[in-house]
Amino acid sequence: MADLVLYNGRLHTQDPGYPQATAVAIGERRILAVGCDAEIEPLVGPDTQTIDLQGRLVLPGFTDCHIHFLKHALRRSQVILDGVDDWLEVRRRIRAGVERAGPGQWVLGWGWNQNLWGDGTFPSKADLDDISPHNPLALSRTDGHSLWVNSLALEKAGITAETPDPPQSRIDREPDNGEPTGILREWGAIRLIQDIIPEPGDETIVAALRESIAEAHRLGLTGIHEMRLEGEKTPALRAFLRLRQRGELRLRVACMIPVEHLDEAIALGLGSGLGDATLRLGGVKLFADGSMGSGTAWMLEPFEGSDDDYGLAVTSKEELFDIARRAHAAGLSLTIHAIGDRAIRD
CATH class of the missing domain: 2.30.40.10 (Urease, subunit C, domain 1)
Structure with a gap:
């Protein structure tokens, strides 16, 4: 029956x-x-x-084959700038987030898009310093490939004019003195800030996932492929596993492995598909380049307004082939982010 x-x-x-x-x-x-x-x-x-x-x-039920579900779950309580096309409203929302925060507490947010505000010029730390002189601010762009921070955040991370650009990343700088403007592009630069932001506790993460799963069900979403990023400290697989062990995971999850953990996965003998129908390992997530909106997609022609800015190759062709060979031999599939025409063709 x-x-x-x-x-x-x-x-x-x-x-x-x-x-x-x-x-x-x-x-x-x-x-x-x-x-x-x-x-x-x-x-x-x-x-x-x-x-x-x-x-x-x-x-x-729908399956979202490319989602950052844990990030979405945690961002529900952050400053939300997604789709906001009015600069004054952007500042109002940030200010409200700062006013809710405790003394010296990090204020996090996401979703901003400089192309909605006017001429597409990237914002700077100066746009945040008057709003938040005593709280470090870190605001992720809508594509996740750029981070907008205030001076206090840069100070806490020790990022100065002398700080070199991390590999395959960029710290935007003032043309006259080389001081960082407050925009960090791609994971190597973003991690300079992310690594010093306190992580939420396991139970906070589980509670956020539980609320977002209920939201997903209301939208008809019953399965996800959870994409993990290099440098993410929050352990998504562990959080999903906690819910699974409690009998509370009402979402089918294929969780990807960040490429920085490929060697550990191979050493442990992990392979794509390990798990069950509710929670299993997916493939290895890696990046060939960045994004169009952040100006870091790897392009055949320079970006508009530049003679030599072709974006960033986050992973070289040689590295990609080496990773692919090792992953395939270990029974791990690949999920490769490639946006720019050069990243795709090369």
Whole structure:
């Protein structure tokens, strides 16, 4: 018998021999049968829950194949600048976040996009210092490939005019004195700040995931491929595993491995697919380049307004081939971020 039967609905089966159905039977979290109401009725038992759809459309749960779900979960409590196209509103939201913070506490945010504010000029630390002179600020761009920080954050990280650009990354600088402007591009530079930001505790992370999973269900999302980034300290796999062990993980998760942990994964004998239908290892996530919005995608032609800025090759072609060979030999698939035309062709 079925645990749940949905009837009097509309289902598009994508089966040419049986293109339309009205009912579906579900048992042990799996679809048992699809058909017309009369065909499914024999699967209704005394303990079966039945729902009259009243002609509504039934769709399978969606799987998001590229998402930073843990980041989204934690960012729900941060300063949200996503889609804000008014500079004064950007400043108002940041100021509100600072006012909510305790003395000296880090204020984090995400989602800003300089292309929505006017001429596309990147903001600077000067735009933040008057708002937050006593709290370090770190605001991630909408693509996650640039970080906007205030002077106090730079000071705490020890980033000065003498700080060299980390490999495959860039610290934006004032043209006259080389002082950092407050914009850090790509992971090597971003990590200079991220590494000194206190991480939330495990239970805080689990609670944030629990709330975001409920939100995902309301949107029809039942599965994700969780993309991990180099330098991320928050252990997503451990947080998902905590929920799994408690019987609370109501989301199917394929969790990627950051490329910086490839050697450890190989040494432990881990492979793609390890786990179960609810929580399993995906592939190894690595980056060929950056993003268009941050001006770090690896391009065949220079970015507009420049004669020599082709973006950044985050991982060289030689490194990519070496990683691919070692991962394949270990039974680990690859998930490669490549945005610019040169990154894709090379």
